[in-house]
Amino acid sequence: MIYLDNAGTTKMDANVKNAMLKYFDEEYGNASSLHALGQRAKEELERARADIAKCINAQPNEIYFTSGGSESDNQAIMSLARMGKINNKKHIISTKIEHHAVLHTLQKLEDEGFEVTYLDVQPNGIIKLQDLKKAIRKDTILVAIMYANNEIGTIQPVDQIGKICKQSGVTFFTDAVQAVGHLKVDVQKSKIDMLSMSAHKFHGPKGVGALYVRRGTPIFSLIEGGGQENNRRAGTENLAGIVGMAVALKKAVSEMDKTNAKLVLMRDKLINELTKIPHSILNGDKKNRLSNNVNICFEGIEGESLLLLLSDHDICASSGSACTSGSLDPSHVLLAIGRPHEVAHGSLRLTLSKYNTMAEINKVIKIVPKIVDYLRKMSPVWDELEKGGRKHVI
Amino acid sequence: MLYSEKVMDHFRNPRNVGEMPDADGIGEVGNAKCGDIMRMYIKVKNNIITDVKFMTFGCGSAIATSSMATELIKGKPIEDAVKLSNKAVVEALGGLPTHKLHCSVLAEEAVKAAVKDYYDKHNISYNKKEYAASECACVIEHKNAKSKQAKSAACKTNKTDKKSSATKSAKSKTTKTTSKSVTKTKTSKKA
Numbered sequence: 001m002i003y004l005d006n007a008g009t010t011k012m013d014a015n016v017k018n019a020m021l022k023y024f025d026e027e028y029g030n031a032s033s034l035h036a037l038g039q040r041a042k043e044e045l046e047r048a049r050a051d052i053a054k055c056i057n058a059q060p061n062e063i064y065f066t067s068g069g070s071e072s073d074n075q076a077i078m079s080l081a082r083m084g085k086i087n088n089k090k091h092i093i094s095t096k097i098e099h100h101a102v103l104h105t106l107q108k109l110e111d112e113g114f115e116v117t118y119l120d121v122q123p124n125g126i127i128k129l130q131d132l133k134k135a136i137r138k139d140t141i142l143v144a145i146m147y148a149n150n151e152i153g154t155i156q157p158v159d160q161i162g163k164i165c166k167q168s169g170v171t172f173f174t175d176a177v178q179a180v181g182h183l184k185v186d187v188q189k190s191k192i193d194m195l196s197m198s199a200h201k202f203h204g205p206k207g208v209g210a211l212y213v214r215r216g217t218p219i220f221s222l223i224e225g226g227g228q229e230n231n232r233r234a235g236t237e238n239l240a241g242i243v244g245m246a247v248a249l250k251k252a253v254s255e256m257d258k259t260n261a262k263l264v265l266m267r268d269k270l271i272n273e274l275t276k277i278p279h280s281i282l283n284g285d286k287k288n289r290l291s292n293n294v295n296i297c298f299e300g301i302e303g304e305s306l307l308l309l310l311s312d313h314d315i316c317a318s319s320g321s322a323c324t325s326g327s328l329d330p331s332h333v334l335l336a337i338g339r340p341h342e343v344a345h346g347s348l349r350l351t352l353s354k355y356n357t358m359a360e361i362n363k364v365i366k367i368v369p370k371i372v373d374y375l376r377k378m379s380p381v382w383d384e385l386e387k388g389g390r391k392h393v394i
Numbered sequence: 395m396l397y398s399e400k401v402m403d404h405f406r407n408p409r410n411v412g413e414m415p416d417a418d419g420i421g422e423v424g425n426a427k428c429g430d431i432m433r434m435y436i437k438v439k440n441n442i443i444t445d446v447k448f449m450t451f452g453c454g455s456a457i458a459t460s461s462m463a464t465e466l467i468k469g470k471p472i473e474d475a476v477k478l479s480n481k482a483v484v485e486a487l488g489g490l491p492t493h494k495l496h497c498s499v500l501a502e503e504a505v506k507a508a509v510k511d512y513y514d515k516h517n518i519s520y521n522k523k524e525y526a527a528s529e530c531a532c533v534i535e536h537k538n539a540k541s542k543q544a545k546s547a548a549c550k551t552n553k554t555d556k557k558s559s560a561t562k563s564a565k566s567k568t569t570k571t572t573s574k575s576v577t578k579t580k581t582s583k584k585a
Contacts, residue, residue: 302452323453323455345429379450379451380433
């Protein structure tokens, strides 16, 4: 199997799995219990917290453990919204390319009377800093801009965004789910006030993540209960998962330069070779891009059928077509960068990891053009494009 | 598994893929916006559909339902072919996931559109109401969409009516030539 859907989820690192095992049936204490087993669990919990904080240059008491990226995103936004309600500041700024965990939370707030400005992105998938500056108002309570996009891999200018927000006195939250473990995230340097991360995106376990909240920034709990996480997130801590996340993040950070160097070579080879296919286009900036992300549209074909045929060759990938999302719209990210619907439906996302090899990439490079060609031959859209009844757009 | 073995078989080995330059009727339905377009060609002799070909832009369900629909109408009298229901196509395929059922509706409509085109070309009268072009489900959904994002997405629709362009291209096939001619489709060629 050639696994190229690492933005979807990653294979757990063996070190991570081994580190987690003892918490299931040896050190299985509840960190809130007073007995020795529980207290040992508490110690491990706090050690993991400190390790994770160090990886993003934060303080341990600024890290809250959650069930994953979605929960962290929800908690960050809802906390600031609650603050906004109290202070009668009901404006939030975000972008059109955020993950649904952010977008749907914002839509919920719009239904409750909040006003949200969704910044456009340029055709390369990056916001214009001028647009952000212009959008900030007296009643802006939060700026929520993702660090790196999950679909097209583009990286936002977080340092400058942090600077602008600091100058304007607005809280800056970033969904860094695709960035943590892949880029050198530094919450001090980038003046980030809140950040979400998810373990299964960097070879950790699924079902666990964290929310970083700068000391002084408000945070309210989404889940009430036994007072865990300093009363900010109830529920017995998923210690095995949390330890797994810490081990995974530490490893990812220590190997980062080496991994990225390897990934960039594979990524660029894929991009260069696959965009040789006629009427195809890379989605997102070529340079300001995650080292693991390839996303290309092929005119005249549809993504799900492309994925199914790739799957027959034991290649796992993803697409931004409507069919693959189960909705009737193709990827909102591809639409936001200006791809027309029919082109957005024909997208292919390949996301790499340290476990991929150049041999696998070479195989993919051979197979994808054949599949595109096969699907184009049976496509009435391609037929019209080739015969001139419809104009090629890419 | 997302799809049954039968669906996957029709997807991997679609029957009757191709063009038909001398078609007696051509129907194209669907909408690039929602990501599914089906074009069906029929050859009619003595009121029997003697040959049928299809081309489809769409997902696994779209290709499989097109393929199955062509198998179900080939060799049948036109009156029977027109009665083909999407339910029959789905049953013949052994079922489809709920959110994929709309693809089978397209197959039913493609057959109707091809037959309508045949009637139109040969000046055969028919009940216009029964063959009225229906709006694609997703276009209706976009009209009813509550969220701003869905609405703005709907506004950016490519307004070209694919049906009229299909009948136009069918009539002018002999006169239209381009420097890049598409290679003839081979049936069931696996990538």
